[in-house]
Amino acid sequence: xxxxxxxxxxxxxxxxxxxxxxxxxxxxxxxxxxxxxxxxxxxxxxxxxxxxxxxxxxxxxxxxxx
Numbered sequence: 474x475x476x477x478x479x480x481x482x483x484x485x486x487x488x489x490x491x492x493x494x495x496x497x498x499x500x501x502x503x504x505x506x507x508x509x510x511x512x513x514x515x516x517x518x519x520x521x522x523x524x525x526x527x528x529x530x531x532x533x534x535x536x537x538x539x
Contacts, residue, residue, distance in 0.1 A: 492519070
């Protein structure tokens with residue numbers, strides 16, 4: 474697990490980033506042991522949050538259309 478300058482922690486197994494070192498460690502441990510991702514862990518990733526924000530933005534724009 475590596476820490477970058479913005480205090481994000483990266484799982485070396487799947488490459489997802491987290492604000493919490495604890496969650497990043499859990500992610501890396503899960504990935505190593507199971508060779509998969511855990512949805513209950515990755516929902517806290519920066520990438521997952523960005524995707525949800527993009528979807529919410531699209532939904533908001535579609536609701537504004539007549």
